[in-house]
Amino acid sequence: MAAPDAAIRLRVLVAEDDADVRLAVVDSLRAAGHDVVAVRDGGAALEAAAATAFDLLITDVRIPKIDGLMLFRRVKEAAPGTDVILMTSFGSVADAVAALKAGARDYLTKPFDVDELIVRVAALAERRGLQRDLEAARAQLAGATETAILGESPGIRRLLDIIATVADSDAPVLVTGESGTGKELVARRIHTLSSRRSGPFVAVNCAAFPETLLEAELFGHERGAFTGAVKKRDGRFRAASGGTLLLDEAAEIPLPAQAKLLRVLQEGVVEPLGSNTAVRVDVRIVSATHRDLKRRIAEGLFREDLYYRLNAVNLHVPPLRERGGDLTLLASAFLQRFTPAGKAVPDVSLDAWRALSVYPFPGNVRELAHAIQHAVLLSHGGTIEREHLPADIAHVAAVTSAQGQPEVRPLAAVVKQAEREAILHALAVARGKRIRAAELLGISRKNLWEKLHAHGIVDSDVDDGRE
Numbered sequence: 237m238a239a240p241d242a243a244i245r246l247r248v249l250v251a252e253d254d255a256d257v258r259l260a261v262v263d264s265l266r267a268a269g270h271d272v273v274a275v276r277d278g279g280a281a282l283e284a285a286a287a288t289a290f291d292l293l294i295t296d297v298r299i300p301k302i303d304g305l306m307l308f309r310r311v312k313e314a315a316p317g318t319d320v321i322l323m324t325s326f327g328s329v330a331d332a333v334a335a336l337k338a339g340a341r342d343y344l345t346k347p348f349d350v351d352e353l354i355v356r357v358a359a360l361a362e363r364r365g366l367q368r369d370l371e372a373a374r375a376q377l378a379g380a381t382e383t384a385i386l387g388e389s390p391g392i393r394r395l396l397d398i399i400a401t402v403a404d405s406d407a408p409v410l411v412t413g414e415s416g417t418g419k420e421l422v423a424r425r426i427h428t429l430s431s432r433r434s435g436p437f438v439a440v441n442c443a444a445f446p447e448t449l450l451e452a453e454l455f456g457h458e459r460g461a462f463t464g465a466v467k468k469r470d471g472r473f474r475a476a477s478g479g480t481l482l483l484d485e486a487a488e489i490p491l492p493a494q495a496k497l498l499r500v501l502q503e504g505v506v507e508p509l510g511s512n513t514a515v516r517v518d519v520r521i522v523s524a525t526h527r528d529l530k531r532r533i534a535e536g537l538f539r540e541d542l543y544y545r546l547n548a549v550n551l552h553v554p555p556l557r558e559r560g561g562d563l564t565l566l567a568s569a570f571l572q573r574f575t576p577a578g579k580a581v582p583d584v585s586l587d588a589w590r591a592l593s594v595y596p597f598p599g600n601v602r603e604l605a606h607a608i609q610h611a612v613l614l615s616h617g618g619t620i621e622r623e624h625l626p627a628d629i630a631h632v633a634a635v636t637s638a639q640g641q642p643e644v645r646p647l648a649a650v651v652k653q654a655e656r657e658a659i660l661h662a663l664a665v666a667r668g669k670r671i672r673a674a675e676l677l678g679i680s681r682k683n684l685w686e687k688l689h690a691h692g693i694v695d696s697d698v699d700d701g702r703e
């Protein structure tokens with residue numbers, strides 16, 4: 237699956253009694269593609285929230301009839317899924333911070349740049365888009381079988397349609413695609429949907445055996461047929477009789493073995509090494525390779541007649557980078573697979589999802605599986621953060637962020653920075669008078685002194701004239 241959709245349309249309720257602020261917020265949200273309802277007071281906001289389910293409430297803390305904090309609590313009680321962003325003056329920062337601890341999503345201190353609000357709403361939309369995709373993924377995974385090919389992208393849908401069409405025939409199938417795309421899973425799916433499903437499914441990696449041993453592995457051998465042949469072996473063709481044989485890495489079959497394989501496909505019989513007796517077999521052949529077989533033919537490394545025998549039907553498995561929409565579904569499946577039995581499936585931070593979404597995955601689905609397994613192990617059951625992902629993925633994400641994509645910051649850091657800016661602004665408005673600044677902030681002078689110390693604010697940070 238691709239990255240969460242940052243442009244997802246939200247249903248937004250804005251509660252603000254200042255007409256200029258309300259108009260600016262509403263116009264900007266609508267320009268960003270969101271559906272917006274605007275009201276002047278807390279009572280009207282509560283009525284609107286009771287009549288319509290909103291994704292987001294943006295409310296001033298100080299509004300008539302029902303203040304923003306009470307409105308926040310009432311809306312969250314009735315609709316826990318509604319996110320809340322508070323707009324507050326400097327004197328209400330403490331209330332806003334308390335609301336964050338109670339479940340508000342974010343807050344902005346007036347006066348604020350409307351563009352900053354839009355950025356935060358976009359991040360919230362991205363988070364909700366991810367949540368939507370995860371819920372869809374869980375629903376699809378609930379009905380998945382072991383041979384299910386997970387994905388909703390156009391390339392995967394076409395692949396699944398062709399598999400369903402050809403599975404019940406005996407036509408040889410050539411499955412192509414980059415390493416790690418899941419070619420063996422395609423072969424297993426073909427077998428599962430075929431009339432041979434009750435027969436064996438046998439896979440052999442043709443690149444794993446030297447020439448003589450590959451022939452013995454495929455066709456069988458008699459005792460003493462070659463050095464080390466201490467007992468008779470039937471071979472993979474006979475083992476797969478009545479079912480399906482997958483010739484994985486078929487491009488690596490040596491030329492002499494290709495000639496014998498061609499005879500098997502033409503005549504339906506195998507002749508074990510060391511024997512002159514032909515044995516009839518009934519096998520459906522599925523081959524798989526990540527190589528360009530036509531180039532191998534041009535290089536004299538693969539028989540053209542064998543290519544056409546194996547390639548009655550060609551199925552191409554798209555690489556993960558071309559499967560827009562499938563990343564979250566696949567990652568969710570791997571999260572469930574690699575989470576220890578009895579443990580809760582860990583959450584994944586938005587920053588980690590972004591890292592996964594910008595990484596090109598040259599190793600395709602296999603590399604994604606390894607990345608999720610790595611992250612589950614390093615997170616120790618907690619939320620998976622970007623630093624829990626393999627170094628290559630985290631590094632690409634960091635470079636991308638440095639090149640212009642905003643990096644998600646922890647909420648605590650955002651709140652701390654906002655509080656520091658609020659204190660500095662209050663001191664500037666109060667011309668450095670700390671008693672007045674404390675009044676503006678709605679805190680005691682002692683509390684202000686503690687915060688000055690905590691934020692490292694010194695005399696040189698504020699104007700002259702302080703007490």
